[in-house]
Amino acid sequence: MKNSAIAYFLSVLILTTISAQNLWGKTEVNENGEAEARRYFSKRDPQSNSSANSPAAKTSSSGPSTLAEDEHYLAIHIGSFVSSDSYQWGGTPHVGSVGRLNMGLTYRLGMFGSFADWAIRADFIGYELPEGKPVQLVVLPLLMFPEAGSKFPLYFGVGLGPGFFFNQIQQESFLSLNYQLLAGARFFNMIENTGFFIEGGLKNNILLLSDGQFMGYFLAVGAVFTF
Numbered sequence: 001m002k003n004s005a006i007a008y009f010l011s012v013l014i015l016t017t018i019s020a021q022n023l024w025g026k027t028e029v030n031e032n033g034e035a036e037a038r039r040y041f042s043k044r045d046p047q048s049n050s051s052a053n054s055p056a057a058k059t060s061s062s063g064p065s066t067l068a069e070d071e072h073y074l075a076i077h078i079g080s081f082v083s084s085d086s087y088q089w090g091g092t093p094h095v096g097s098v099g100r101l102n103m104g105l106t107y108r109l110g111m112f113g114s115f116a117d118w119a120i121r122a123d124f125i126g127y128e129l130p131e132g133k134p135v136q137l138v139v140l141p142l143l144m145f146p147e148a149g150s151k152f153p154l155y156f157g158v159g160l161g162p163g164f165f166f167n168q169i170q171q172e173s174f175l176s177l178n179y180q181l182l183a184g185a186r187f188f189n190m191i192e193n194t195g196f197f198i199e200g201g202l203k204n205n206i207l208l209l210s211d212g213q214f215m216g217y218f219l220a221v222g223a224v225f226t227f
Helices: 002-044 046-053
Strands: 073-087 094-096 099-112 116-127 135-145 154-167 175-191 194-207 213-226
Touching: 073 194, 099 135, 099 213, 116 154, 116 175, 135 175, 135 194, 175 213
Parallel strands: none
Antiparallel strands: 073 094, 073 099, 073 213, 099 116, 116 135, 135 154, 154 175, 175 194, 194 213
């Protein structure tokens, strides 16, 4: 009886040991299989590499980004005239080197068709005549070619609009008709949303309520902000 109990106990112990070994082996196989499966699908899942494809991880190989077609920009410039002349403005028929400091801003309104941009420009221009120092505000729409989204750094523009004198010499018109012809180079988003530009061209005004005309060639530099 005693020997039978011992034999029964040993049989149960052996069977329990074998079952535990089988269960442990299956557990290791399952864990290893699950680990291999996770590694396999992580390679195939594009979301697992989202950190590598995130905007912060991407770097542009083409340099500073250009302006998108649906973005606007605001440009602030300051400059002076390299050559200027006035005719019949004041008591002298002709005066050279009349133009002085000019500064202002340009705001892009949107695209004109598919090849150009509409913008509006406000210019403050100072003059120096023998009779005084007129100061003028010029507001004019600009047509600028090509459009900013074209990625071409050079641009050309033409604008026509009114000018108003805050300070004018006696017996001369406070209202003028102004036009500008310009060309420049602009570079957007050099430092985050800030870029710079350089511009030159012709600024002309014709006094509407009296004799007088001004013509000057200018050069300006400035910053351009995109948003």
